[in-house]
Amino acid sequence: MTEPAVHVHNLWKAFGQQLAVAGVDLTLPAGKFIGLVGPNGAGKTTTLSMVTGLLRPDQGTVEVVGHDVWKDPAEVKARIGVLPEGLRLFDRLSGRELLAYTGRLRGLPGTEVDKRATQLLDVLDLAGAQHKLVVDYSTGMRKKIGLAAALLHNPEVLFLDEPFEGVDPVSAQTIRGVLERYTGSGATVVFSSHVMELVESLCDWVAVIAAGRIRAQGPLAEVRGDAATLQEAFLELVGAHGRDAATDLDWLGGGSTR
Numbered sequence: 001m002t003e004p005a006v007h008v009h010n011l012w013k014a015f016g017q018q019l020a021v022a023g024v025d026l027t028l029p030a031g032k033f034i035g036l037v038g039p040n041g042a043g044k045t046t047t048l049s050m051v052t053g054l055l056r057p058d059q060g061t062v063e064v065v066g067h068d069v070w071k072d073p074a075e076v077k078a079r080i081g082v083l084p085e086g087l088r089l090f091d092r093l094s095g096r097e098l099l100a101y102t103g104r105l106r107g108l109p110g111t112e113v114d115k116r117a118t119q120l121l122d123v124l125d126l127a128g129a130q131h132k133l134v135v136d137y138s139t140g141m142r143k144k145i146g147l148a149a150a151l152l153h154n155p156e157v158l159f160l161d162e163p164f165e166g167v168d169p170v171s172a173q174t175i176r177g178v179l180e181r182y183t184g185s186g187a188t189v190v191f192s193s194h195v196m197e198l199v200e201s202l203c204d205w206v207a208v209i210a211a212g213r214i215r216a217q218g219p220l221a222e223v224r225g226d227a228a229t230l231q232e233a234f235l236e237l238v239g240a241h242g243r244d245a246a247t248d249l250d251w252l253g254g255g256s257t258r
């Protein structure tokens with residue numbers, strides 16, 4: 001059996017009284033397009049932050065491509081790319097300068113960085129904006145330059161926290177194309193989202209998280225089971241059948257003040 005891309009065992013994290021991640025176990029296979037899905041506040045960002053070495057767990061272990069994230073951080077960080085939520089970029093650099101800087105930090109030779117940066121900027125439709133400061137980029141452009149920076153060193157596993165949030169359909173299609181090509185070559189993508197249609201159309205493997213716990217994980221078809229859509233299966237799994245907004249908000253509508 002090939003080694004899993006990610007192996008998480010009994011992961012816990014609390015912020016004061018707030019339990020964010022409560023005993024997560026995950027085994028994510030290599031070479032798959034994997035979606036980590038869950039409602040707002042489910043613990044997706046906290047889990048991904050601990051898996052990528054950005055946040056120290058209270059308890060539990062994480063291995064990425066066979067290396068312990070907290071005992072062997074340099075080995076892991078050389079093999080992964082990360083696009084965190086609310087990514088803070090060095091935004092007084094231009095897009096091209098940011099990639100040049102990232103490439104050198106990753107230890108790539110200058111000529112290789114130049115070549116890869118040119119190709120990534122081109123494929124991601126950023127060639128025209130490559131000399132503009134990142135601070136002046138739109139949300140979608142920031143996601144795309146962040147993705148380029150995360151891919152530049154050709155990582156084995158790419159982690160993306162809500163990569164399509166705030167991205168228009170054209171840019172989403174571009175990002176999607178790049179990610180499909182990347183997984184097609186045997187690499188692994190793990191991304192978080194609460195947009196079920198997106199996960200259903202992109203992923204071949206999903207993990208469902210709610211209230212800090214994994215509710216299901218496996219191939220998409222297995223997690224969907226007999227439900228017509230992933231959305232339906234998800235609502236069943238997280239036990240959210242929707243409050244009756246019609247009775248709760250009986251004052252809403254028509255603009256009357258009484």
Ligand SMILES: Nc1ncnc2c1ncn2[C@@H]1O[C@H](COP(=O)(O)OP(=O)(O)OP(=O)(O)O)[C@@H](O)[C@H]1O
Pocket residue numbers: 015018019020038039040041042043044045046047194
């Ligand atoms: N730094 C923090 N301090 C305090 N509470 C936090 C912190 N980060 C997360 N939490 C809490 O932990 C829980 C899980 O949050 P997390 O951001 O991991 O969820 P999420 O699934 O990524 O949500 P969303 O889809 O809304 O981004 C929430 O209750 C959140 O309020």
